[in-house]
Amino acid sequence: MLVILCPHCGPRNSDEFTFQGEVRPRPDVNGTDPGEWRRYLYLRENLADWVSERWFHVSGCRRYLMLERHTVTNEIRDVELVGGEQA
Amino acid sequence: MSKTPRFSAWNLFRQGISRSPWPRMWDHHDLESSYDVVIVGGGVHGLATAYYLARNHGITNVAVVEKSYIGSGGSGRNTAIVRSNYLTPEGSRFYDRSVKLYEGLADDLNFNVMFEQRGHMTLAHSDSSLRTMRWRAEVNKLEGIDSSVISPEAIKDLAPFLDITDHPRYPILGALWHPPGGIIRHDAVVWGYARAAHAMGAHIHQETEFTGINVADGKVTGVETTRGPIATETVINCTAGWASLVAAMAGIRLPIVTRPLQAAVTEPVRQFLHPVIVSGSLHTYVSQTARGELVFGASVDPFASYSTRGSLEFTTGLATHVVELMPAIANMRLLRQWAGLCDMTPDFGPIIGPTPVDGFFVDVGWGTYGFKAGPVAGEAVAGMIATGRPGELIAPFGLDRFESGTLTAEKGAAAVGH
Numbered sequence: 368m369l370v371i372l373c374p375h376c377g378p379r380n381s382d383e384f385t386f387q388g389e390v391r392p393r394p395d396v397n398g399t400d401p402g403e404w405r406r407y408l409y410l411r412e413n414l415a416d417w418v419s420e421r422w423f424h425v426s427g428c429r430r431y432l433m434l435e436r437h438t439v440t441n442e443i444r445d446v447e448l449v450g451g452e453q454a
Numbered sequence: 455m456s457k458t459p460r461f462s463a464w465n466l467f468r469q470g471i472s473r474s475p476w477p478r479m480w481d482h483h484d485l486e487s488s489y490d491v492v493i494v495g496g497g498v499h500g501l502a503t504a505y506y507l508a509r510n511h512g513i514t515n516v517a518v519v520e521k522s523y524i525g526s527g528g529s530g531r532n533t534a535i536v537r538s539n540y541l542t543p544e545g546s547r548f549y550d551r552s553v554k555l556y557e558g559l560a561d562d563l564n565f566n567v568m569f570e571q572r573g574h575m576t577l578a579h580s581d582s583s584l585r586t587m588r589w590r591a592e593v594n595k596l597e598g599i600d601s602s603v604i605s606p607e608a609i610k611d612l613a614p615f616l617d618i619t620d621h622p623r624y625p626i627l628g629a630l631w632h633p634p635g636g637i638i639r640h641d642a643v644v645w646g647y648a649r650a651a652h653a654m655g656a657h658i659h660q661e662t663e664f665t666g667i668n669v670a671d672g673k674v675t676g677v678e679t680t681r682g683p684i685a686t687e688t689v690i691n692c693t694a695g696w697a698s699l700v701a702a703m704a705g706i707r708l709p710i711v712t713r714p715l716q717a718a719v720t721e722p723v724r725q726f727l728h729p730v731i732v733s734g735s736l737h738t739y740v741s742q743t744a745r746g747e748l749v750f751g752a753s754v755d756p757f758a759s760y761s762t763r764g765s766l767e768f769t770t771g772l773a774t775h776v777v778e779l780m781p782a783i784a785n786m787r788l789l790r791q792w793a794g795l796c797d798m799t800p801d802f803g804p805i806i807g808p809t810p811v812d813g814f815f816v817d818v819g820w821g822t823y824g825f826k827a828g829p830v831a832g833e834a835v836a837g838m839i840a841t842g843r844p845g846e847l848i849a850p851f852g853l854d855r856f857e858s859g860t861l862t863a864e865k866g867a868a869a870v871g872h
Contacts, residue, residue: 368767382767385756386756386758389758401859405857406707410708411698411710411711412698412702412707413698413699413708413710413758414698414699415699415760438712438760438761439759439760439761440761441759
């Protein structure tokens with residue numbers, strides 16, 4: 368069982384969240400080409416290491432979270448609300 | 455190299471009375487300084503590739519490099535289900551060839567792989583899934599694959615313990631019935647390929663971890679392992695779970711996210727369940743082994759991970775679902791659970807073919823359906839290495855499809871449908 372410390376709701380079971388994958392830089396939509404856009408859509412680092420990820424607290428406060436998770440041990444650290452506390 | 459003996463009734467009898475031990479099925483070799491082909495990953499894909507390279511193309515100077523023992527990854531962790539009733543014509547054609555190879559595999563390898571074609575039944579719990587099943591059945595029939603939609607009464611005849619009343623949350627409205635599907639002894643497939651490939655000259659290096667790929671001017675020149683370097687111009691990545699990490703050694707990024715998939719097995723009981731039962735809506739599939747255990751599998755875990763630990767959420771969810779399907783098994787006990795790593799691609803199709811690095815090939819991204827494709831993937835990859843280009847069966851599954859946007863669309867039949 369994975370527990371995520373939601374800054375808004377406190378420690379909650381990961382069942383309440385949806386996993387949205389590793390964070391990756393999005394190309395400038397006005398200056399990109401189809402090849403670059405598809406690489407952004409499909410390619411992943413898929414590291415076995417600490418990874419920055421986005422999660423969505425779908426059955427809780429419905430806020431988006433950024434966190435770091437180790438993909439081998441599933442330890443979680445540095446959970447933050449996307450857009451900060453006030454957003 | 456010792457001579458590999460033929461398994462036969464006569465040899466079994468002779469060995470029985472001579473009481474001498476059977477010779478080893480494959481030997482340990484020293485790592486040579488160079489090989490024509492280096493295969494990363496000693497699972498069913500890697501070993502089948504080594505076997506077909508030798509048997510079909512006479513390429514025997516081959517090393518299979520495995521970081522643990524052979525069959526320790528996905529090949530030993532899957533639920534051993536074989537079928538070919540996929541949704542797309544290219545998917546059905548591909549897996550149909552695999553089922554055909556599995557049918558003849560015990561003879562080909564002179565090794566009992568215990569393939570039992572008990573029939574494979576995918577349950578429909580809604581009108582929309584019945585519609586998809588009719589679609590799949592028609593695509594399958596056009597490819598010459600035995601596949602049809604059957605009624606709840608016919609389901610009851612084939613699997614009397616299923617609850618076909620309207621009481622469950624997800625009542626059974628029909629099923630896609632695929633008689634050639636079935637279960638196989640997955641370890642025997644790995645051992646059979648290893649023994650046959652070894653007999654023809656391939657070297658199987660267990661406990662040899664792959665640590666790097668040397669690339670010069672866009673071409674593979676060699677590889678690094680924990681037992682020393684190997685000079686080679688051809689490397690095939692046949693790993694599952696670690697495909698992204700091996701590809702990264704050659705500077706290649708793949709469209710893969712690695713997710714665990716959990717499975718579990720019960721205590722053995724008398725035979726009562728003949729076909730393989732699959733329910734997409736309930737995220738589960740179940741079959742009874744020859745030994746009598748029920749083997750359950752699920753869909754992939756809800757987040758990416760390289761961890762193979764089991765979770766309580768999986769067992770409780772699984773129990774709820776299978777008891778809804780078969781109320782009579784409520785008192786059976788689970789013996790153990792485990793997880794395997796699945797390399798998921800965006801379109802639920804595998805990635806087979808060359809990469810931008812000359813001499814570096816991939817046979818990866820097999821998601822949750824890699825085991826059943828082992829023989830055909832090995833045969834096709836061996837053909838690609840020998841001829842220098844991907845054959846017709848694997849042409850739709852190249853890495854370049856993600857650049858050009860010509861994705862396959864296999865999710866409807868591959869997501870949970872084992």
